[in-house]
Amino acid sequence: RKATTLRPYDARMWCALAGCYEKLQRIHEAIKCYKRAECHNDREGIAAQKLANLYADKGDREQAAYYYQKHLDRREQEDAMGGPDVVESLKYLASYLKETGDLVQAEKHCTKLLDYNGPEKKEAEAMLREIRQLRASMTR
Secondary structure, three states, rough: HHHHHOOOHHHHHHHHHHHHHOOOOOHHHHHHHHHHHOOOOOOOOOOHHHHHHHHHHHOOHHHHHHHHHHHHHHHHOOOOOOOHHHHHHHHHHHHHHHHHHHHHHHHHHHHOOOOOOHHHHHHHHHHHHHHHHHHHHOOO
């Protein structure tokens, strides 16, 4: 906490404090700190991913989707679309968008998941079939 007092505009300090709160299971405080890190230009991109995970764990799907999208946008901007965090973001967003009825965007995220190997690819293929069936049933 003292580090955030000494360097209140340093996102890394806020992320560190948030991590401590997470370990103590003080999720509300962790979320506040990660949001502060987001406000202070989190260069490492940790805060958006952590916020997405925390909101997903809390069951706040709308906020989780917002931060997963923010994380993905940042990774696309940095041209760093590899890694498990990107796969997690794409899977979550595809599922969320399918449930909310935004089938076009859900299909787009599933298509991006096809570029990755592993079980995610099979899940994306299955979700794409579902999305296409839903779209076909809507046009009838």
